[in-house]
Amino acid sequence: MNAAPLRIGILGITGRMGQLLAQAVPLAGAILAGGIGRSGDLAALAAACDVVIDFTTAGAVRGHAAVLAAAGTGWVLGTTGLSDDDERLVNLAASRVAVFTATNFSPGVNLVLALAERLGASLAPDTHDAEILEMHHRQKIDAPSGTAISLGHAVARGRGVDFASVRQSGRDGNTGPRETGAIGIASLRGGQIVGSHSALFTSATEQITLTHHALDRRIFADGAVQAALWLAGKPPGRYGMRDLLGF
Numbered sequence: 001m002n003a004a005p006l007r008i009g010i011l012g013i014t015g016r017m018g019q020l021l022a023q024a025v026p027l028a029g030a031i032l033a034g035g036i037g038r039s040g041d042l043a044a045l046a047a048a049c050d051v052v053i054d055f056t057t058a059g060a061v062r063g064h065a066a067v068l069a070a071a072g073t074g075w076v077l078g079t080t081g082l083s084d085d086d087e088r089l090v091n092l093a094a095s096r097v098a099v100f101t102a103t104n105f106s107p108g109v110n111l112v113l114a115l116a117e118r119l120g121a122s123l124a125p126d127t128h129d130a131e132i133l134e135m136h137h138r139q140k141i142d143a144p145s146g147t148a149i150s151l152g153h154a155v156a157r158g159r160g161v162d163f164a165s166v167r168q169s170g171r172d173g174n175t176g177p178r179e180t181g182a183i184g185i186a187s188l189r190g191g192q193i194v195g196s197h198s199a200l201f202t203s204a205t206e207q208i209t210l211t212h213h214a215l216d217r218r219i220f221a222d223g224a225v226q227a228a229l230w231l232a233g234k235p236p237g238r239y240g241m242r243d244l245l246g247f
């Protein structure tokens with residue numbers, strides 16, 4: 001006998017991502033059990049779903065974590081710009097329900113993250129300066145993007161250091177010479193660019209650049225729905241794209 005289709009709810013259904021998710025859920029064979037924007041009955045929606053997909057705003061994480069953990073509803077979280085406190089609340093929820101987080105649901109970007117870690121491990125900080133550059137549409141409210149921060153963590157992981165201890169955010173004014181071992185991160189905004197990310201490794205004699213351009217937000221919506229299908233029935237814990245993709 002076939003299992004019943006997964007019931008998926010969407011938090012942020014009125015948004016750019018939410019609208020695409022509403023199309024992607026039924027196409028993947030799941031049931032769109034409902035959705036809410038900024039206002040709406042989260043507890044009622046959580047009770048009617050197996051998993052919710054959340055693309056909202058960092059300010060909503062606290063409330064979502066509490067309600068979803070209490071309801072026992074799986075949580076696929078794509079919202080970016082989370083603070084350390086938000087991350088703690090996500091981890092707390094993950095002790096009670098299955099939570100899947102990704103700063104980017106594109107399989108291609110996650111391959112770039114793996115390659116960035118590999119290059120970070122191979123290209124020594126005293127020969128190759130590592131810099132992260134991202135560009136997004138003019139409506140984006142957080143900077144740098146979650147994906148750019150993930151790229152910084154990937155390079156730092158490859159180098160065996162903590163990203164926070166070597167991160168150099170933006171440059172403006174009399175900055176002095178570049179510090180050896182720093183990982184720079186910078187943001188550009190304009191037009192309707194869906195998301196472009198580069199990791200650059202520059203020595204005195206060469207430059208190696210890894211670049212990913214997202215051309216359509218559907219890549220994120222499809223990835224998030226695949227994550228929801230994968231998460232169904234998993235025990236409490238925090239999962240991510242490496243679990244889903246196997247790299």
Ligand SMILES: NC(=O)c1ccc[n+]([C@@H]2O[C@H](COP(=O)([O-])OP(=O)(O)OC[C@H]3O[C@@H](n4cnc5c(N)ncnc54)[C@H](OP(=O)(O)O)[C@@H]3O)[C@@H](O)[C@H]2O)c1
Binds near residue numbers: 018055
């Ligand atoms: N992980 C990824 O792959 C990925 C990809 C793309 C985007 N994102 C992230 O996803 C998030 C949403 O992006 P978007 O472009 O879809 O944004 P958007 O178009 O501005 O939509 C935001 C949605 O969140 C809702 N919302 C706003 N404030 C809220 C609150 N306090 N509580 C609950 N809901 C609230 C809005 O509802 P109202 O309409 O009622 O205001 C709307 O439905 C951002 O953090 C973005 O960086 C992640």
